[in-house]
Structures are given as structure tokens and as C-alpha cells.
Amino acid sequence: MIVTKDEMSNAAIGLIREHGYENVNIPMICQKCGVTKGSFYHHFRSKDDLITYWLSHKIDTTVEFPADLGQSPKERFLKLLHEHALVIQSIGCDIFYHAMVADMNNQGTNLLRTAENTQKELDLLSEAIEAGEITGEKSARDLLGCYIMTVLGAIMEWKMAQGTTDIVENLDNLAQLIFR
Structure with a gap:
């Protein structure tokens, strides 16, 4: 499970590189990181x-x-x-x-x-x-x-x-x- 802010952002960038910025959403990032939306919003506003x-x-x-x-x-x-x-x-x-x-x-x-x-x-x-x-x-x-x-x-x-x-x-x- 990815929990740090840096790990979460690195995982999200991997998704963005793979799918494109417009095609990646917060639920996808949360799923990739194994965290809840609340955990995402703890670190980032958007x-x-x-x-x-x-x-x-x-x-x-x-x-x-x-x-x-x-x-x-x-x-x-x-x-x-x-x-x-x-x-x-x-x-x-x-x-x-x-x-x-x-x-x-x-x-x-x-x-x-x-x-x-x-x-x-x-x-x-x-x-x-x-x-x-x-x-x-x-x-x-x-x-x-x-x-x-x-x-x-x-x-x-x-x-x-x-x-x-x-x-x-x-x-x-x-x-x-x-x-x-």
C-alpha cells in the first residue's frame, strides 16, 4: 500500500504517462495506490x-x-x-x-x-x-x-x-x- 505523498504522486505520474492526464481521475489514482479518497485528499486538494x-x-x-x-x-x-x-x-x-x-x-x-x-x-x-x-x-x-x-x-x-x-x-x- 502506498501512503506517502511522494509515493502517491509518483504512482499518479505513472498513470498519467500511461493513460494521459485527461484520462486519469482520482479514483484511478486511489486504486493504484491502494488508498481511500480521504487519504488522497489528506495530501492533495485535487x-x-x-x-x-x-x-x-x-x-x-x-x-x-x-x-x-x-x-x-x-x-x-x-x-x-x-x-x-x-x-x-x-x-x-x-x-x-x-x-x-x-x-x-x-x-x-x-x-x-x-x-x-x-x-x-x-x-x-x-x-x-x-x-x-x-x-x-x-x-x-x-x-x-x-x-x-x-x-x-x-x-x-x-x-x-x-x-x-x-x-x-x-x-x-x-x-x-x-x-x-
């Missing part, structure tokens, strides 16, 4: 809440902040963005897209938790700007905000292309364009 929790947890536990191994702040920052792109690719366009939509329905309650790492990203980006590696008139916060909006657009395009585009290459190219 299927949307579950998928955004899973994505947030996946990003938090997979992406490591790059250590300073003689690389410049800009190199470390771009490496961090590349790691995020690899995680997005590994999740797949369908699940990532549905998690984004679900998060918007939840007013960003789970994915924005990953914003805890945003301060580290802003600090590293600020270092790169102060070192003259990234130039321009925009602040680190403005540049990162622009990049995040661009990522959302790239993910939408990836979904519309049914995952046939190279999301990692596209995101790496966008990062190079924005963080010059």
Missing part, C-alpha cells in the same frame, strides 16, 4: 495540486546549484539554466504542460515554491552582471523574469509541436540571447 506538487518536488530534488569550480558566475548561471532545461525535457512536454496549466489554476501555489531557489539564481546572475559578463540596462530580476516568460513560451511551442522540437537546445539558445 489532481492539479498533485501534478504541481510532483513537478515542484522533481525540480527541487533534481537540479543542483552549481559549485564554484573555477567557472565564472555567468558560466555557472548558464549551467544552472541548462540543468533546468534537462529536467524539463526528462519530464516530457505533456506532463510539463499540464503541470503548468494546473499551477496557473492553483495561482502558482506549488511551482512558485521553487522560487526559493530564485534568490540564489538572482544572486549568481547579479554576480555575472557585476563582473561585466552580462551587460545591458536591465536588472538581474528583470532579466530573469524575461527569461522565465520566454521559457513558458518555449514550452507552449514544444507542446504544440508534440515534443518534436529540442527543448534543451531551444532553452539554451534563449538563455544565450537574453544573458549577453
Whole structure:
């Protein structure tokens, strides 16, 4: 019997990968996990809440902040963005897209938790700007905000292309364009 929040969300993602997001419902998740609806609702408010929790947890536990191994702040920052792109690719366009939509329905309650790492990203980006590696008139916060909006657009395009585009290459190219 699966009882933890993480085990339940992982099992649900397996069902979603197998049947598609729209075809999986809470009773199916409960049956797969061997739990009651009450147990499900103890951990999650909805299927949307579950998928955004899973994505947030996946990003938090997979992406490591790059250590300073003689690389410049800009190199470390771009490496961090590349790691995020690899995680997005590994999740797949369908699940990532549905998690984004679900998060918007939840007013960003789970994915924005990953914003805890945003301060580290802003600090590293600020270092790169102060070192003259990234130039321009925009602040680190403005540049990162622009990049995040661009990522959302790239993910939408990836979904519309049914995952046939190279999301990692596209995101790496966008990062190079924005963080010059």
C-alpha cells in the first residue's frame, strides 16, 4: 500500500504517462495506490495540486546549484539554466504542460515554491552582471523574469509541436540571447 505523498504522486505520474492526464481521475489514482479518497485528499486538494506538487518536488530534488569550480558566475548561471532545461525535457512536454496549466489554476501555489531557489539564481546572475559578463540596462530580476516568460513560451511551442522540437537546445539558445 502506498501512503506517502511522494509515493502517491509518483504512482499518479505513472498513470498519467500511461493513460494521459485527461484520462486519469482520482479514483484511478486511489486504486493504484491502494488508498481511500480521504487519504488522497489528506495530501492533495485535487489532481492539479498533485501534478504541481510532483513537478515542484522533481525540480527541487533534481537540479543542483552549481559549485564554484573555477567557472565564472555567468558560466555557472548558464549551467544552472541548462540543468533546468534537462529536467524539463526528462519530464516530457505533456506532463510539463499540464503541470503548468494546473499551477496557473492553483495561482502558482506549488511551482512558485521553487522560487526559493530564485534568490540564489538572482544572486549568481547579479554576480555575472557585476563582473561585466552580462551587460545591458536591465536588472538581474528583470532579466530573469524575461527569461522565465520566454521559457513558458518555449514550452507552449514544444507542446504544440508534440515534443518534436529540442527543448534543451531551444532553452539554451534563449538563455544565450537574453544573458549577453
